[in-house]
Amino acid sequence: MRSNSNSNASRSREKGKTRRALTEAAALLLAPQRAIPLVTKIASDKWRTTFESRHLYSYASTTIPTENALRLLIDWILNAQGRDGGVAAYYSLFTGYSDSYPEVTGYIIPTLYDYSTTTGDPVPRKAAERATQWLLSLQMPSGAFPAGLHAPTSDPQPSAFNTGQILQGLVRAHRETHNETEKAEILDRAQRAGTWLAQIQQPDGSWIGPAAYQGSAHTYYSMVSWALAQLAAESNDPRHAAAADRNIDWVLGQARPTGWIDGINLEGHPIYLHFIAYVIQGTLECGILRHREDAIQVAKRSAWVLLRKFETHKRLLGTYEPDFTRGQTFSCLTGNAQMSCVWLRLGEVTGDLRYLNAALKINEMLKESLRTKGPEGLSGGVAGSYPIWGAYQPMRFISWGSKFLADALMLEERLTREVERKFLTKLEASECAS
């Protein structure tokens, strides 16, 4: 039975690949002007991969200031937002923007608010408000949010992971909204989502069944427990806090002494850095919010293994096999940006500047990968893979890549300024003392 279902799944994946190739080829025939950016991007990545040279003392550096890179990333997200308020999943070099993607639209909301708060620019805030309204219109009567790309005509299927990511956006929107009626409405909807998640959770803390991807439990759903912990902090509802703790307990049970955390469980896919970073980030952030030292330590152990790999080899692999033994050599750019966020937060929590140091360097590399000029969809976009034909989201610029890199750059700025301020205050104090 198991082998039958495996071969069915494998056949359906092959069909999916063929369908995608045909769609992309047809799209290119219909819009031949896309051939130029496509060829240019392939040629430039080929050139860079051929001639780039890494050695023990090197790190990538860029002339793009962080402020400019951030502006480019946010503009990319704003351009990807549809009239309905939803943000596209990706811009394909073949087919252009995809349909809106509820999951990513959800966790892009905090990024947009953060950018507005940092820069005083009101436009991203407005975009976050529109995104929130769109998401509220998608909520199912159970409190769940639908899986996949937005397809108004199809029958929506509830998704635990997407509900968790949208919950992050709703919690933040609640905090940022000042109109009391709207604020109460958003909190109520967020609580319904959180309660649905708690209800369908397994006694061991995982999520399985029809609302889980491929029906099985995944440790990267620690991102869901992070959202539940955020909700619990906002609503003081102990049920949501307990659900977050239960899931983190389950995730910690999958951790190996090598730093590897089992249970990503994506059948038919390699273990992309994106998902590994999800596991670590969710565990760390949930650990911080729930004051769980055990979770922080587990996240720290995994993050340190990847930091050492990055510092030694000057890059992270696009995929890893269990215990980080080996993997595919392309770069999963969004995974790099997520790890940057993790290292920066660990730098903040532990005060160890080695985390900030690694994040500064990986951010340089990521900023360097941004295109500063060019048509909408390309300029400021974060590719799924470097080179662009790598296995993760090939030939696409993905909205969650822009989101995580923007998060990383804002965190970098905040933490670096904090470190500099503390350092200089200390210097001044010691000068006075002497």
Add this chain to the structure above:
Amino acid sequence: MRVVILSSSPYSETGCAAAARLAELGFIPAGALTLPSWDRATLVRKLGQWGLRDSYRYAVAKLSPGKFATENQVRNPYLETMLKNKDREGIFRSLREVARHFEFPVATVSDQNSPRAVGQLNDWSPDVAIFTGGNILRDKLLKVPRLGILNSHLAPLPEIRGMSSPEWSLLRELPLSITIHFMDKGIDTGPILLRRQFRRAEECNSLVDLRNRMIAEGIDLIAEAVTGLDRGTIAAAPQADGEKDHQFFVMHDRLKTLAARRLKEGLKPVASGTNPSGGGNA
């Protein structure tokens, strides 16, 4: 005491200075093992560290001495005394010149861990080898010298292992120090022979200046360690803190700016003994 020098290039000033200093003390090397001058990795690394202009000037100074005054021939001015050829005017510009003067052989290998390198080192059967740069050394090579391979590490061990070590010492508010230790399979984890605080930091006007001075002082300490080993007056002690990960990596320029500020403005309190603790460990 039979000594061998391991060098990253025939033109390495540190390698030349270490060989000349030891020879002056009577420890004429049994040989010097060097990577080739056109080693691609070294060239790329140096270009990255120094930039195109400085690398060009350095190459011209080493290869065409007639065109430049003596001071331009030494990149690290604190090595100049050690590099002076006492018998005639001028300085040693390469290991070959030092070797000619003190009459010891130089062998060039493409990789210090290669079977050829291990074979050559075996032929010289050294008591101790001095590492002044090159590859990360593997077990086969590490085992050849009777006592081991010495390295001068520009930071206190075990607190700061790895790279950008003086800069990390500054940021972690540890006293600037030089540690002479035997190398093992780990990065800067081998037994310690000497650990000494660097006391001239206040005279340094930049991080480069600091590093140059520490390199020169490190060679003096290597000489002291070899003398001590020869006389049997010093012994190595294993490093403590084996559990913790004290490895540091190349420092980003933004953090280097802070380290430079601390060097210029804030060293006094630490030099007089405050807060050597540093931050957390992963």
